[in-house]
Amino acid sequence: xxxxxxHPSWVICKSGTSVKIxxxxxxxxxxxxxxxRQFPKQSLMLxxxxxxxxxxxxxxxxxxxxxxxxHASLTLSTLTxxxxxxxxxxxxxxxxxxxxxxxxxxxxxxxxxVV
Amino acid sequence: GENVEQHxxxxxxxxxxxxxxxxxxxxxxxxxxxxxxxxxxxxxxLIIDIRSNVGEKKDQRIAxxxxxxxxxxxxHITETQPEDSAVYFCAASHNFNKFxxxxxxxxxxxx
Numbered sequence: 001x002x003x004x005x006x007h008p009s010w011v012i013c014k015s016g017t018s019v020k021i022x023x024x025x026x027x028x029x030x031x032x033x034x035x036x037r038q039f040p041k042q043s044l045m046l047x048x049x050x051x052x053x054x055x056x057x058x059x060x061x062x063x064x065x066x067x068x069x070x071h072a073s074l075t076l077s078t079l080t081x082x083x084x085x086x087x088x089x090x091x092x093x094x095x096x097x098x099x100x101x102x103x104x105x106x107x108x109x110x111x112x113x114v115v
Numbered sequence: 116g117e118n119v120e121q122h123x124x125x126x127x128x129x130x131x132x133x134x135x136x137x138x139x140x141x142x143x144x145x146x147x148x149x150x151x152x153x154x155x156x157x158x159x160x161l162i163i164d165i166r167s168n169v170g171e172k173k174d175q176r177i178a179x180x181x182x183x184x185x186x187x188x189x190x191h192i193t194e195t196q197p198e199d200s201a202v203y204f205c206a207a208s209h210n211f212n213k214f215x216x217x218x219x220x221x222x223x224x225x226x
C-alpha cells in the first residue's frame with residue numbers, strides 16, 4: 001500500500017525560531033498533499049492543501065505567512081512553522097492520496113513543542 | 116464548506132458488547148466516508164470506508180452504514196475487545212479531495 005513518511009517525529013524549539021516538517025510519499029507520486037493540525041484530545045483540523053508546483057491553498061483562519069508550505073516535487077511537501085510560539089505547539093500530520101489506492105495515507109505525525 | 120458532527124464524544128462498553136458511533140455531514144456533494152482509529156500519539160489508521168453508492172459495508176466485526184438522504188453514517192463494532200479501545204474519527208470527502216473530520220469518539224472497552 002501507499003506509504004507516507006514524515007520527519008521529524010518530534011521537535012522542541014525555542015519561541016521565535018522556525019521549524020520545518022517534511023512529508024514524503026515513498027512509493028507513489030502525490031500531486032496533492034494535505035496538512036492537518038491536531039491539538040490534544042481534539043480532532044484533526046485541515047490547515048492547507050499542498051499542490052505540486054503551485055501555491056498552497058489555506059483553510060480559513062490559517063495564517064499563510066506563518067505556516068509556509070512548499071511542494072517542490074511530486075514526492076515531497078514541507079511545512080515550515082515560522083516564528084513559532086508556544087500556542088503553535090501541536091501534533092502536525094500530513095496525508096496524501098495515491099491514485100492507485102483509493103484512500104488517504106497519513107504520515108506518522110510530528111509533535112511540535114515550542115518553549 | 117463541509118461540517119461533520121460526531122457523537123458520542125466518549126463511549127464506554129463492556130468487552131463483548133457492541134459499540135455504535137454516529138456522524139452527520141452537511142455537504143450533499145460528499146461521496147466518500149472513511150472511519151479512522153487513532154491510538155495515542157500515532158497516526159490515524161483507516162479501518163473501514165464507504166462510498167455514497169453503497170448503503171452498508173461490513174468487514175468482520177466492523178460495519179458502516181450510510182443514509183444519504185439524512186446525511187448520516189454510523190460505525191458499528193460488534194463483540195468489542197480491549198484492543199478496540201482508541202479514538203475513532205469519521206470523515207467526509209468529495210472525490211478524495213479534502214477530508215473533513217468529526218470531533219472524535221474515545222472508545223473504552225472494559226475487560
